[in-house]
Amino acid sequence: MRLTLIAKLSIATSAVLLLTMGLFAYINVEQLDKLLFEEAVTDADKLGETIVRTTHYHMLENNLKRAYQIIDEVGAQRGIIERIRMINKFGLVTHSTDPKETGLYLDKKAEACSMCHSGSSPLVHATTMNRSRIFRNREGNEVLGLAKAIYNEERCYTAPCHFHPKEAKVLGVLDVVVSLDPMHRKVYAYRNEIIILTVLQIGLIALCLTFFTQRFVNRPVRRLVQYAHLVGSGELDARVAINSHDEMGELAGAFNDMTVNLKKAHDELADWGKNLETKVEERTEELRRIQAQLVHSEKLASLGELVAGIAHEINNPLTGILVFASLLSSDSKLDPSLKGDLDLIVKETQRCAKIVKGLLDFSRESFPQKRPASLNEVMDATLTLVGNQSCFHDVRLIKEYNTDIPEMLLDPHQIEQVFINLLLNACHAISGSGKILVRTGFDRERAEAYAAIGDTGCGIPEEILGKIFDPFFTTKENRGTGLGLSVSYGIIEAHGGRIEVQSTVGVGTTFTIWLPLMHEGAPEGAAADSSAPSSA
Known part of the structure; x- marks a missing residue:
């Protein structure tokens, strides 16, 4: 109201x-x-x-x-x-x-x-x-x-x-x-008199205030609003009447001057538009295509240079860690209580090696190793992996899965990496306590499944929203390399899908991953998921 x-x-x-x-x-x-x-x-x-x-x-x-x-x-x-x-x-x-x-x-x-x-x-x-x-x-x-x-x-x-x-x-x-x-x-009689006088005085002042506000403020403002609607609808010849010489009168005069300038600029633009509209549209479309190609090439070139250094600097230490962790895990003298930790080290080292390989695949535009997998199971495995991170201690995870999603052709390791990046970003965006909502579903008409990860964090300013998928662009001081979202973007594109983002500063951010339901088990007769997020 x-x-x-x-x-x-x-x-x-x-x-x-x-x-x-x-x-x-x-x-x-x-x-x-x-x-x-x-x-x-x-x-x-x-x-x-x-x-x-x-x-x-x-x-x-x-x-x-x-x-x-x-x-x-x-x-x-x-x-x-x-x-x-x-x-x-x-x-x-x-x-x-x-x-x-x-x-x-x-x-x-x-x-x-x-x-x-x-x-x-x-x-x-x-x-x-x-x-x-x-x-x-x-x-x-x-x-x-x-x-x-x-x-x-x-x-x-x-x-x-x-x-x-x-x-x-x-x-x-x-x-x-x-x-x-x-x-x-x-005392009670005096108190009752005070209450009655207070109510009467407040009522009288409210009536006077309503009357004078209606006359000196509300009416002129309504005229200005009506005039603004007329100008907004294209009636640039409309003028507001000036009935006073106070601030409201000055505002009305400023509105009239603005309308005159708008009409003048509109007429000039109309003349230019008649001759240049067609050529500008053609030229703009061509420039957009060229710019998109250049940006994509720069991203791939930057990632290629980074991957060369990663392969040299990280693969050798990872190999050593993997070998020695495997040897320790198979040692009969090892304390049984430590075997689980060593197995976790081996598993995470192997995952790091796969991440490096994923960077190489992305920079070379290689195809993922797809196999039938459940989107919900991949998400559960990711939540189990990152749930013990310290940043999740004060964060409440809420899961809303659609259990009717069939198995899909995808690379579980690459999709898991994408989910890890998005979940960690969501956790880092929350200062203190908050919640992360993870939803999955599908749209039968578009033959697509989705996984949405929304947080109640700080949000992303609109002026940098278009740069978040650029290589090396990061807003995390001393914590990020700027590759997480760019790698995730490449993985989803290699799967034939897309990533959409919706963010409001101070409210939160939601990343939605759309993947094609290219599988024989797709529910042809099923209705579309009513909770599917709208396209950005």
Whole structure:
């Protein structure tokens, strides 16, 4: 689904606004919650101070009944005050608005005591915030508790009714617990207002942005697109109307100037084409044939020079390796666990010798030694051979074979060499983890079988795609000779087939080898493989 310019701008702007306003709203709600909590703590502290001062006279007169009655009257404000209790210096709850707590002893680790008794010695003075605590009541609602110390003033230890030691600093604690539901309701209401305002503001801005974008950008762009389509269809007399003097107007003027120049160039080319078209086509075709012959001759000459050096420099060492590996393999003193390795050395040395011979055959345009063979079996043998290479450790191999492909007339060793080159190139093109897809199939109508090797590597740039089969052309620094693809190209041509390549930079590359089904077992009545890749 293609999004319009207006939709993109609206979505982008709405996302930015939503993010910024969401952050702004979150900070505001957090600050409001903090301020309301501090206000609740202050109100609870003032309430405790009011209760202490109100009951102070009755305490001096030892009129505990009236003092407790005042506490009960204040605590009767349900919905605001959850609980009020007085605790003496020994931890005894002398009175509480919850009758079940009266007469109980509290531990120093209790919520009302821990803020002053958390250290080795109890605190005499503590800040308001340090004396506050938040917890949940029996109903699960969040409440605020504030402990306020009742200090031993001079009137307390000199009163005639009872006596407190002069050395005592604190006579007890008044513990006030209030509900935080009013604070939460304010915060939730403010949060909902912020959300509604944010949505309304984003909607209004999106509408305004859509309107102005439609008027000043979208309409002129649509006119330019329509005009470009007309020019592209050959109507070089078309002109776009200039309705403004801004950047869009300048762009429209540039389009008109471009159309004038295109018409002028088109007319000139038409005049030249009338006289030269036939001669140019004939001359071009002749030059193409000559160039193809020259390129092919240069490739063969370059490979011939290289093969002479390879035969001299590699064949002798390979012969020595093969002889001594064979002797060691047949030695009765050899450790049996090493025999498999030596057999592998012999086999790979023989394969190297065949590779050199293949280069010679290619440079001399010799014919391959064809025999009936299965394309799938050749591919499986190749995968077994290269699968243990270190570059394949992080690469996932996926095989999709068509089991209906009959045996074909081909040289298995040469085709295996082609598969090795393509698989190693695919592996080297993948940086890190990736996958290689190997597919086989056939096309009955064209009487051809194919083997496709696709990778998820870096891809091949279009400007060098036409050079990859040239001798000595390579993009591998210090790793390639530039012969792998050229030798593979020669082998496939000698088999009467062709190699096609499709590549996208950053996506991957797929090499497809087409070979003729020149065999009596070819399925004449079979349908063509629907998964066959299209010709490049």
